[in-house]
Amino acid sequence: xxxxxxxxxxxxxxxxxxxxxxxxxxxxxxxxxxxxxxxxxxxxxxxxxxxxxxxxxxxxxxxxxxxxxxxxxxxxxxxxxxxxxxxxxxxxxxxxxxxxxxxxxxxxxxxxxxxxxxxxxxxxxxxxxxxxxxxxxxxxxxxxxxxxxxxxxxxxxxxxxxxxxxxxxxxxxxxxxxxxxxxxxxxxxxxxxxxxxxxxxxxxxxxxxxxxxxxxxxxxxxxxxxxxxxxxxxxxxxxxxxxxxxxxxxxxxxxxxxxxxxxxxxxxxxxxxxxxxxxxxxxxxxxxxxxxxxxxxxxxxxxxxxxxxxxxxxxxxxxxxxxxxxxxxxxxxxxxxxxxxxxxxxxxxxxxxxxxxxxxxxxxxxxxxxxxxxxxxxxxxxxxxxxxxxxxxxxxxxxxxxxxxxxxxxxxxxxxxxxxxxxxxxxxxxxxxxxxxxxxxxxxxxxxxxxxxxxxxxxxxxxxxxxxxxxxxxxxxxxxxxxxx
Numbered sequence: 001x002x003x004x005x006x007x008x009x010x011x012x013x014x015x016x017x018x019x020x021x022x023x024x025x026x027x028x029x030x031x032x033x034x035x036x037x038x039x040x041x042x043x044x045x046x047x048x049x050x051x052x053x054x055x056x057x058x059x060x061x062x063x064x065x066x067x068x069x070x071x072x073x074x075x076x077x078x079x080x081x082x083x084x085x086x087x088x089x090x091x092x093x094x095x096x097x098x099x100x101x102x103x104x105x106x107x108x109x110x111x112x113x114x115x116x117x118x119x120x121x122x123x124x125x126x127x128x129x130x131x132x133x134x135x136x137x138x139x140x141x142x143x144x145x146x147x148x149x150x151x152x153x154x155x156x157x158x159x160x161x162x163x164x165x166x167x168x169x170x171x172x173x174x175x176x177x178x179x180x181x182x183x184x185x186x187x188x189x190x191x192x193x194x195x196x197x198x199x200x201x202x203x204x205x206x207x208x209x210x211x212x213x214x215x216x217x218x219x220x221x222x223x224x225x226x227x228x229x230x231x232x233x234x235x236x237x238x239x240x241x242x243x244x245x246x247x248x249x250x251x252x253x254x255x256x257x258x259x260x261x262x263x264x265x266x267x268x269x270x271x272x273x274x275x276x277x278x279x280x281x282x283x284x285x286x287x288x289x290x291x292x293x294x295x296x297x298x299x300x301x302x303x304x305x306x307x308x309x310x311x312x313x314x315x316x317x318x319x320x321x322x323x324x325x326x327x328x329x330x331x332x333x334x335x336x337x338x339x340x341x342x343x344x345x346x347x348x349x350x351x352x353x354x355x356x357x358x359x360x361x362x363x364x365x366x367x368x369x370x371x372x373x374x375x376x377x378x379x380x381x382x383x384x385x386x387x388x389x390x391x392x393x394x395x396x397x398x399x400x401x402x403x404x405x406x407x408x409x410x411x412x413x414x415x416x417x418x419x420x421x422x423x424x425x426x427x428x429x430x431x432x433x434x435x436x437x438x439x440x441x442x443x444x445x446x447x448x449x450x451x452x453x454x455x456x457x458x459x460x461x462x463x464x465x466x467x468x469x470x471x472x473x474x475x476x477x478x479x480x481x482x483x484x485x
Contacts, residue, residue, distance in 0.1 A: 066098040066171055066181050069150075073189045083231055083265070085191045086162035092155045094185065096171070099148035100178060118142050118174055121153045124182065125168035128190075130159040165190035191265050201229040201236050201265040203292050205306035210275075214311045214405075217346070218279035220252055223308070224272045225290045229263040234297035237262045241271045244289035248278040249310070263294070277312045283347045283404040285311050316403055317345035318373070320411045323397065328418040334386045339397040339413050342378035347404040349373040354381035358395020360419065362386045373401070387419040 073081045074091045084090050117139045123131035136156035142149045153171070168184035206226040215221050223243070229236050243256040252274040260269050277286075287307050294302045321340045329335035337356065343349050352370040366383055373379065387393060399411040 065100070066096050066183065068094055068183050068185045069097045070095040071167075071185055071187070073187065081189055083189050083191050084160050084187075086160060089157055089159045092158055092167060092187065093152050094155070094167075094169075094183075095150070095152045096183070097148060097150050098178075101142075101144065101149040118149070118151060119153070120172050120174065121155075121169045122172075123155070123158075123167075123169050125164070125166055125184070128161055128164040129155075129167055130161055132157045160187075160190055162190075201231065201234065201263070201296075201302075203236055203239065203263070203294050203302050203304045204228045204230060205290050205292055205304055206268070208290055208306055208308045210308065210310055214313050215277050217277050217281040217283075217312055217314050220274060220276045221310075222272050223275055223288065223290075223310075224270060225292075225306070227260070227263070227269045227271065227292055229265055229267050231266050235262050235264045236294040236296055236302050239263050239269070239292065239294040242291045242293075243273060244291065245275070246286045246288065248281040249275055249286055249288065249312075250278070252276050277310075280346070281312050281314075283312060283314050285309050311405075313403075313405060314345050314347040316347075316409070318343045318349045318401065318403075318409075318411070320397075320399055320413050321378075323413040323415050325415040325417045327416070328420045329387065330420050330422045331387060331390055332422070334384050335417055336382065336384055337395070337397065337415055337417070338380050338382045339399070340378065340380045341373070341399060341411075343373045343375055346375050348375065350402040350404075350406075352399065352401040354383075355398045355400070356383045356385070356395060357398065358385075358393055358415075360387055360389075360391050360393035361395060362388055364395070385417070387417075390419050390421045393417040393419060 071092060071094045073084060074093065075081055076089075076091065078091075081090055119139055121137050121139075123129055132155055136158075138154040138156065140152040140154065142151040153169070155167075155169075165187045166184050167187050168182060170180055170182050172180040204227070206228045208223065208225045210223045211221050225241060227239070227241065229239075239260040239262065241258045241260065243251070245251070245256060256273065258271045258273070260271070263269060275288075287309055289305055289307050291305045292303070296302050319342055321342055323337070323339045325337045326335040339354065341352075350372050352373055353367060354370060355365070355367045357364050363384075363386060368381055368383075370379060370381065381397060381399065383397070385393065385395075394414070394416050396412050396414045399413075400408065401410075402408055
């Protein structure tokens with residue numbers, strides 16, 4: 001029985017020994033691992049000051065990158081410029097906002113060590129802008145707030161070289177903690193540029209002229225249009241002018257379209273069309289539309305128009321054709337004076353009236369209203385005049401009317417009439433051989449009537465005798481010719 005107990009004791013002791021050995025073997029391994037980890041950590045920590053590990057470059061969010069918020073172009077005196085031409089020097093002030101800075105951190109204190117000049121700039125778009133010297137590039141004093149910092153870069157004495165209008169520059173902060181950024185902005189004041197940010201010129205029909213105040217039907221006239229390309233940074237190409245004409249007004253030669261081509265900013269052009277109003281054009285006002293169109297640098301259409309009102313009139317062909325006056329006239333009798341007129345034009349004559357004036361007549365100042373006279377119509381103004389004394393009447397008839405424009409016009413025609421006294425036989429002068437009572441009034445025919453009848457009878461008898469003698473002479477002549485045969 002002692003033997004089994006001894007055997008169990010040996011087995012337990014062996015198992016315990018194995019457990020202890022396994023624990024001893026496992027302890028050095030854990031200690032070694034712990035020591036290695038600590039050595040590695042110590043080694044890494046001790047190497048940081050001597051060899052700084054590269055900081056991976058992170059892509060900044062839009063809100064944490066510097067951005068251009070505004071710009072202005074000035075001359076040397078600080079006055080703002082609306083345009084700059086190729087080769088012109090100016091000052092460009094660019095405002096910048098950066099939210100990577102914060103007034104609550106130490107950025108402001110560190111940047112203040114540089115005297116407020118927190119950044120430097122260098123022009124990179126040297127093909128369009130000549131870089132000024134380093135001393136001509138300034139940085140304004142930064143203004144910090146809880147969301148970031150604002151400041152401006154001033155490019156003094158910078159020259160625009162033409163072509164692209166994009167101003168690009170590198171911005172580097174003096175604290176060396178923030179990555180350098182490249183910023184760019186299109187300067188729209190650059191004349192002739194077609195790049196982003198430029199301002200295309202607009203087209204304007206500045207004025208139009210057709211010469212005199214009115215155009216007569218059937219006549220030719222010149223219509224001149226003055227065009228303007230407004231201020232901008234780019235020219236307008238394929239500029240052309242066209243006319244929208246009313247009926248009965250046409251282009252004399254060619255067509256109603258005129259091609260100009262390219263117009264630079266603030267340039268002008270003049271176009272003249274020769275037009276004609278038809279002879280049958282009714283009097284009145286007619287509208288002509290002048291259209292100008294072109295293509296901007298970005299390919300968009302540029303258009304403008306101007307409407308011109310042209311008054312067309314018909315020639316005044318109202319005429320006084322003839323004046324007739326009864327002459328001579330006798331004292332106490334009435335005479336007539338008549339003036340004929342005709343409207344040979346194509347426009348109506350309005351409010352025609354006639355008046356007679358003169359010296360030697362008893363009734364001057366007579367007036368007649370004759371109304372409107374249509375084209376192709378004629379008429380007359382008739383007056384009756386009297387005179388109380390012998391002599392000469394010198395007068396005139398005045399026609400007053402309005403043309404199709406409402407203008408009052410007058411036509412005058414003069415006349416002359418002789419006035420005579422009525423001549424009556426003197427009853428005191430008689431033939432002594434005649435009966436004195438013959439001159440007295442009788443119930444029958446007066447004596448001088450009988451005298452006229454007697455004279456007529458004697459004349460008839462004489463004529464009859466002469467006629468008979470002529471017939472006898474002719475008959476005798478015929479008989480003599482027959483005997484000769």
